[in-house]
Amino acid sequence: MSHNFQDQDQDQGQQPESLCAVPIVVGQASRLPRRTVIKWFVAVAASLKLGDAQVFGAEPGPGEPVITANGYGKDPVLNRDHSPGDLWPLTLNPAQRAAAIALGDVILPADNLGPAASQLRCVDFLDEWVSAPYAAQLRDRDIVLPGLDWLDAESGRRFANVFAGLTLSQQQAICDDICFQARAADELQAAARFFSRFRSLAAAAYYATPEGWDAIGYVGNQPSLTYDGPPEAVLAHLGVEQTVT
DSSP: OOTTOOOTTTOTTSOOOOOOOOOOOOOOOSOOOHHHHHHHHHHHHHHHSTTOGGGGTOOOOTTSOOOOSOOOOSSOOOSSOOOTTSSOOOOOOHHHHHHHHHHHHHHSOOBTTBOOTTTTTHHHHHHHHHHOOSHHHHHHHHHHHHHHHHHHHHHHHHHSSOGGGSOHHHHHHHHHHHSOGGGSOGGGHHHHHHHHHHHHHHHHHHTTSHHHHHHHTOOOOOOOSSOOOSOHHHHHHHTOOOOOO
16 A cells, blocks of 8 residues: 555545555564654544544543543643553554554555655554543444554464464455455454554654655645645636635
8 A cells, every 4th residue: 555545434436556665664673752653642542533532531421431541631741751550551462563553554654755654654553542541432442453453463364473463465364354344254344444444644744754754745834924825726626716915
């Protein structure tokens, strides 16, 4: 795949493009500082569930799981370092972490637009996300963890190795079967749901980084001494006229 990949929910009528990626990077240096990842976590939470207080640590609603870890509350403190256990214990075991790194690089490989997901340490974000004790993250945990376990089990069944140890073509063979839920076999529907959710989280993490912004041409707020208005091509595409001068 590449950074130009369209999610199945946006265009289920399109055939999936060829799965192309650089070799995976399984080993990584020590984890990113948790303060850095929690800032990342909050930014992605805002983009995925804008306006949903549950993402930001509000008390669970009726019928939702009770928060048992410390959490970070409704107003997270982001200007100090956090040590393991301050917020919540991390969930991914070494095998799940290796599978997540490998799958992230299949979905978001290094290409002409940007580095691979592993280079941006997207797995650190994913680990924090599925470890958080809030309702939205608990739902994702119930999808992602079994999915990563299935990925290794399926890799063992087909190729006698874990997913992170497969060749790229072998990884592609598995991903091709689950990357579009509408076309996945009945027995692969749960795996396809996992792939869809993992892909969304990986992309959200990737494009919340400066390197991800560069990949899509996002420049953010930039000061300007003049207002030139939208480009003519944009106005023509929308069928509107510029009236503000």
